[in-house]
Amino acid sequence: MKPAIQTFDLTKKYGDLVAVDSLNLEVQQGEIYGFLGPNGAGKTTTILMLLGLTEPTSGRLSVLGFNPLREPLKLKRLVGYLPENLGFYDDMTARQNLLYTARLNGISMVDAEDRIRKLLEDVGLSDAVDKKVSTFSKGMKQRLGMADVLLKDPKLMLLDEPTTGIDPEGVRHILNLIVESREKGKTVLLSSHLLYQVQKVCDRVGIFVKGRLIASGSIQHLGKEVIAGDKYVVEAEVPDATPALEEIIGRVEGVVKVSRSGSTLTIECRSDIRGKVAKAIVSSGYTLTQIRSHEYALDEIYSRYFEGESKS
């Protein structure tokens, strides 16, 4: 199966600023790909290039088999885009806004009315169908945006920060809609800087910094890459920990490095030596309330990359 998105050395420059630098991205059909990176990393620019709304400076790209610059209309029929700063026509109701999208996409009015009613129900806006968008909260607009994207039944969804600035209930709702879309065979490119959410739904993630994709793969894969395989991290909770305890643990065989913040000790070692560490703590007269091996979360992978980036 051909990838849904493929870019080859895609580059976009604004004067001296390189917004996207030789991006080689591949997103498979039917997967949720998380696009991670801080603000200004070039995520939105990339999405705009994928849609043909921005012209690349150099490089090639293919989206659903189309060149976005040559066949923009064919592509835009198949792609749903949720912009970061979502705007609706304030004087129009939710239904009227969606009807306009339906007309632009050539959906027959009979179909559109039905689909809009159902979609607004799905996103939890059935009470606000005929309310003007100017009365909507940020979260409601974001839900309406999801309905707007789903209305054209796209093969590929480009979602730029879909969950920023909305309440946890709304986030859960939107993430559910995204996962449901994958189950219906849609491909999703999800751009975000909210790592926990990306971790929850994405099959693969790419980390984007200063216009470059510095890593791409599943979260487990990225985690291993960062931890460099040989290190093992243990966390211990000792309420009465002192600097002296750090030294005691440091003398345990196999321990590489000990650090402490408050009552939490983070111990890097060559293998899983939780037993030896626990024994050392308890036999020195300290209280050990908990000891666990550390699991790498996405934010850690992410910050590791940034540490590397800022050093270089």
Place this chain on the structure above:
Amino acid sequence: MTGTLTVAGKELSDYLGTKRFWFFFAIIYVAGLAAAYLGIQGLVQARVERSFLLLFRATTGVLPPFLFFTLYFGPLLGVALGFDSINKERAKNTLVRLLSNPVHRDSVVNGKFLSGVAIVGLSIFGILGIASGLAIRVGLVPNLDELARLVVFGALTVLYIAGWLALSQLLSILFTHTSTSAIAGFAIWGFFTFFWTPIASLVAANLIPDPSSLERISLEQNLSRISPSVLYLEAVLVILTPTARFLNPVSLSELQYVIPNPLPLLQSINLIWSHIIALIGMVLVCFLLSYIIFVKQEIRT
């Protein structure tokens, strides 16, 4: 084409839903009706040349003639309808969402223009209809030629205002802020309506010092015709005055052979053909620039 019509339909219902539009509509109707009413009063009292068309170009002294309302307020209507057409969507972040749908950028420009022209047409022909009704009630019944001239007058007015609409749309693409494009639009309107004619005569006077030479008068006239207001005024005066047969200066010897009878409508149109082409050209140039600039523009939120 479907994209254009979809955009036009949405914009049309937008216009009809805004206070700004109804405010303008009310002003134009009241001013136009007042002019027409006072014109009729004047004509009835004067009992000189009772002509239907005179109603639209004659003045009673109380208010300027009807023609001046279209000449001065028409452009304002055009600018008011178009100055925020693209940059408002940009500011409200609806532009990027709109363009992520299968619609060409030129369809967006065309659709917005089309809905503006529809509004202008409705206003102009509506007010002409009401004024004609008033005239007929007091016994100024137009004949077929006069009626046809009235329709051409209306069409020229719509074309003239459409030019200003196209210009203000171009400004709304050029400037990000709606206030900037509005000010620019009104400034250009003021420049061409009030300052261009004096500037043209100044330039002509400097180039050809002899005040009585025919060249100087022609030069001055041709320079002043760069202003769409001058073009419009000349064109509609010919249409509303069936006996008018010259636009350019003529010598007295030539005038000797002229029989002062009214021209048929087609002959009058023939006389202003270049004016009509120039006004259409103004619309087309604005459009061409709009397309070129808008297609190359970066669309971001």
